[in-house]
Amino acid sequence: MEQFFEKLDSALKNNAIVKMTLSKPVSKNNELKNIYIKPILLKDNKMYQFTYRYERRDETKNFDARQTLQQVKNLVPEVFQNVSLFTLTEDVTLLVSKKGKPTLMCKKINENRDVDLSHDHEKQRLIDPTNPWWFLLGLTSRDGKVLADMQHKFKQICKYVEIVDGVMRQTKFDDEIHIADMGAGKGYLTFALYEYLTTHYDKKIVME
Numbered sequence: 439m440e441q442f443f444e445k446l447d448s449a450l451k452n453n454a455i456v457k458m459t460l461s462k463p464v465s466k467n468n469e470l471k472n473i474y475i476k477p478i479l480l481k482d483n484k485m486y487q488f489t490y491r492y493e494r495r496d497e498t499k500n501f502d503a504r505q506t507l508q509q510v511k512n513l514v515p516e517v518f519q520n521v522s523l524f525t526l527t528e529d530v531t532l533l534v535s536k537k538g539k540p541t542l543m544c545k546k547i548n549e550n551r552d553v554d555l556s557h558d559h560e561k562q563r564l565i566d567p568t569n570p571w572w573f574l575l576g577l578t579s580r581d582g583k584v585l586a587d588m589q590h591k592f593k594q595i596c597k598y599v600e601i602v603d604g605v606m607r608q609t610k611f612d613d614e615i616h617i618a619d620m621g622a623g624k625g626y627l628t629f630a631l632y633e634y635l636t637t638h639y640d641k642k643i644v645m646e
Contacts, residue, residue, distance in 0.1 A: 439540045442532045450503040454525040462520040479555040494590035
């Protein structure tokens, strides 16, 4: 355990962290499933962004190097039993057994890695949450941010459109695309499908 924190401290001091993940919660009832950590540049200051991944939402907080070390020490092994640390020179994995016995595995790497300092990097989505209908449907705020209690639903919608996209790319269409829609529920998928089709296909869309 001490060796791991020495390696983490060294990586922080040398700006060598590429990414880090804390996983395997000690408590099965813990809603927090894992924490993803990456370096970012925030107002010209080197910080570390913690993405707390719950079952139905994500939350982010930023810490400096000293705070990051302390945060990880507070969380491991009391809250999480596994840590995966990727640096510019090696991969470090810490596994803590149910009895509290730590196992440290280190692997030197030969590949060239870069540290991505981009902040709030937006995942490429086929659906744009800033469109007004998502606010009217109750999924987002007026400024287009997905509401905390609707993030799980929005992920489902995005996954649905990804599946549709995979099918559509393998299909040839004439000048019109006809969609048979049952119209059940609140219409989330209907709006998602129409948005996807009108954005990515220069054809007449007929919803039936």
